[in-house]
Each structure stands twice: as structure tokens, then as C-alpha cells.
Amino acid sequence: MKSEASDATHLDGNAAAGALSALFAVDITSAIARCSGCGQTGVFADTRLYVDAPGLVARCAGCDGVLMRVVTTPTDTYVDLRGLTYLKVPNE
Amino acid sequence: MERTALRRRLSWQVATVTDIRPETATARTLVLDVPDWAGHLAGQHLDVRLTAPDGYRASRSYSVSSDWRGDTIELTVEVVPDGEVSPYLVDVVKVGDQFEVRGPVGGWFVWKPEQEGPVQLIGGGSGIAPLMAMLRAHATSGSTTPVRLIYSVRRPASVIFVGDLKELAASEHVDVRLVYTREAPAGEPRVGRIDADVIGQYAFTPVDAPTSYVCGPTPFVETVADLLVEAGHDPARVRTERFGPTGG
Numbered sequence: 001m002k003s004e005a006s007d008a009t010h011l012d013g014n015a016a017a018g019a020l021s022a023l024f025a026v027d028i029t030s031a032i033a034r035c036s037g038c039g040q041t042g043v044f045a046d047t048r049l050y051v052d053a054p055g056l057v058a059r060c061a062g063c064d065g066v067l068m069r070v071v072t073t074p075t076d077t078y079v080d081l082r083g084l085t086y087l088k089v090p091n092e
Numbered sequence: 093m094e095r096t097a098l099r100r101r102l103s104w105q106v107a108t109v110t111d112i113r114p115e116t117a118t119a120r121t122l123v124l125d126v127p128d129w130a131g132h133l134a135g136q137h138l139d140v141r142l143t144a145p146d147g148y149r150a151s152r153s154y155s156v157s158s159d160w161r162g163d164t165i166e167l168t169v170e171v172v173p174d175g176e177v178s179p180y181l182v183d184v185v186k187v188g189d190q191f192e193v194r195g196p197v198g199g200w201f202v203w204k205p206e207q208e209g210p211v212q213l214i215g216g217g218s219g220i221a222p223l224m225a226m227l228r229a230h231a232t233s234g235s236t237t238p239v240r241l242i243y244s245v246r247r248p249a250s251v252i253f254v255g256d257l258k259e260l261a262a263s264e265h266v267d268v269r270l271v272y273t274r275e276a277p278a279g280e281p282r283v284g285r286i287d288a289d290v291i292g293q294y295a296f297t298p299v300d301a302p303t304s305y306v307c308g309p310t311p312f313v314e315t316v317a318d319l320l321v322e323a324g325h326d327p328a329r330v331r332t333e334r335f336g337p338t339g340g
Contacts, residue, residue: 010310012334015153017197018139021102027199045200046332 010048016056019070023079032088037065044087104141104192109185110164115252119170119218120182121157126193131160134229135202135222135305135333138195140167142177150176153335155222155307156196157253159229168252170218172336201305201333205233209303212296213241214286214316216308220252222333223307227260240267240302242294244286244312247275269294286312291319298324303331310334 013029020028034041040062047067050057055071067083111123141151158166171182203226213223220243230239245251261268271290276283296302306316313334320330
């Protein structure tokens with residue numbers, strides 16, 4: 001939602017829904033995510049998503065820290081969640 | 093066991109183009125038959141994957157512009173010059189062709205007819221696509237929920253779904269406002285982007301407590317979302333979906 005420091009090369013977390021649906025049984029884009037860098041907490045759909053990097057990189061809209069990376073090779077997919085303190089999803 | 097089956101990992105499946113409708117000089121709607129499509133909510137999208145003869149693959153996300161009525165789905169695609177996927181979908185694909193899709197996906201930028209409260213839709217360019225799915229779901233369900241659409245386009249010839257929008261605007265529950273950024277039709281004096289005046293004049297007020305859906309290019313979405321928040325709307329009720337220029 002904040003437009004500071006936005007360079008318009010990013011999309012948002014919605015665009016990761018396909019890749020994440022291939023990995024997780026629940027919709028991660030509507031999950032609540034907490035940034036381990038600055039503590040900003042909000043829906044994953046509002047994160048900044050960079051799709052022009054190798055794979056997908058989701059960054060915090062508050063501090064621009066990396067929240068998640070998803071990289072697919074011909075044989076495997078790597079999911080790096082180092083920037084997330086947690087993901088909160090409803091039980092049903 | 094049944095639940096396990098339902099929650100299988102989403103995988104790619106083959107879609108067949110059954111019809112094509114031109115929308116503007118640079119956009120068209122593809123009607124797709126996807127045999128295992130599970131149905132979708134208005135606003136959801138899918139990924140399209142193209143594979144070149146040498147094995148090179150490119151995938152992009154596209155909103156479904158139709159509401160689900162149990163048969164086909166529709167994608168409305170605007171060409172991104174020098175894009176990898178959209179020029180193929182807009183200029184090359186013909187009826188009978190097939191490509192891979194994965195979806196429906198995305199549970200955030202969706203509207204359900206049973207959802208409470210007015211609905212404020214604000215679209216820029218081909219960002220109208222998921223909003224059109226919501227308008228169609230609204231009409232199909234016979235919903236009396238008040239809906240307002242503010243649709244920003246460059247010029248009259250850029251309006252996607254022009255016929256559908258005229259029909260929808262006839263509904264007493266739907267208000268449609270077009271904002272022209274480069275060239276307006278005769279009788280429309282205002283040319284310019286959506287600003288605080290447009291929001292103040294045509295959008296629901298914070299007191300109406302609408303859920304807002306904003307879709308378009310990233311700078312458009314960030315500007316409009318900021319305008320809504322500055323006008324007093326609760327950021328938690330402003331849902332956004334960005335596309336391009338890294339799309340295409």
C-alpha cells in the first residue's frame with residue numbers, strides 16, 4: 001500500500017498463487033505473514049513480488065526484506081522461507 | 093480420504109480454445125474448455141504455460157474474466173509489446189489450439205455474492221478483467237449489493253468489455269464511471285488520471301464501508317490505494333492486485 005521506494009518492477013503476492021498452490025494445500029496468498037526483519041504483519045497478497053529474478057522473490061512492503069524465495073530447477077523446487085517469522089492460515 | 097483427494101497439489105492441465113472475441117485493437121477474450129476445471133470464485137486467476145519446440149517454457153498469470161457457470165472459462169488478455177506470452181495469446185492463438193493452464197488460484201482478490209457490504213471496483217486498463225468477473229458474478233447471482241466501478245482507460249477505443257459494461261450499467265445496483273487519461277469522447281470534458289476528486293465524486297465513502305478491489309499496473313494500483321486510504325478508507329478493506337510490466 002505504501003508507494004515509497006516503489007520502482008514498479010514488482011507485482012504482488014497474488015501472482016505467486018500458482019507456484020504456491022503447486023507446493024501447499026492451502027492458499028498461502030490469503031495467509032497472514034509476519035516479516036522477521038521489521039515485524040510488519042499482513043496478508044501475503046500485499047507483499048512485493050519480483051518475478052524477473054531467478055524464480056520468485058517476495059519482499060516485505062514495509063522494509064523490502066526478502067520474505068520468501070521459490071526457485072524451480074528441472075528436477076526440484078527450492079522454497080526459502082527465511083524472512084518469515086510465521087504464516088497464519090485459518091484451520092478451515 | 094476424500095479431503096486428501098481434494099487437497100492434492102495443483103498441477104498443469106490442457107486447455108482448448110473454443111472461441112475468440114476481439115475486445116480492442118490490442119486485447120481479446122479467449123474462451124477455454126478445461127475438462128478438469130474445479131470452478132472458480134470471481135477474481136481468481138490462473139497461470140498459462142507455453143512450451144517452445146526446444147523445451148523453453150514461459151508462464152504468466154491471467155485473471156479469469158468470466159464467472160463460473162459450469163462450462164467454459166474466459167481469459168481477457170492485452171498484448172504487452174515484446175512480451176513472451178501475451179503476443180502469442182492475442183495475435184497467434186486460434187480456435188482449436190491448446191496450451192497448459194494451472195488454476196484456479198488466489199483466495200485474496202475475490203468477491204463472493206454472499207459477502208456483506210458495498211463493493212467498490214477500480215480498474216486500470218486490462219485490470220478490468222477480474223473486476224468484470226465480479227460484475228458478472230453479481231449479475232448472475234441476482235445480487236442487490238451496490239457496486240460501483242471506476243474504470244480508467246487511455247481513450248474510448250481502449251475500453252475492454254464496452255458492450256457488457258453498457259448492459260451492466262443499466263442495473264439499478266451497478267454504477268459505471270469511465271475515466272479517460274489521454275483522450276475523452278465528445279461531451280466528456282475531463283481528461284486525466286484518477287485523483288482525489290474522482291474518488292470523492294464517484295467512489296463509496298468510508299461511511300459506506302465498502303470492500304474495495306483495485307487492479308491494474310503497479311503504479312496505478314499504488315496510487316489508487318493510497319488515494320482511498322487518504323480519503324479515510326480502512327486499508328484492511330482495500331484489496332489490490334498488480335500486473336506488468338514484468339508480465340507479458
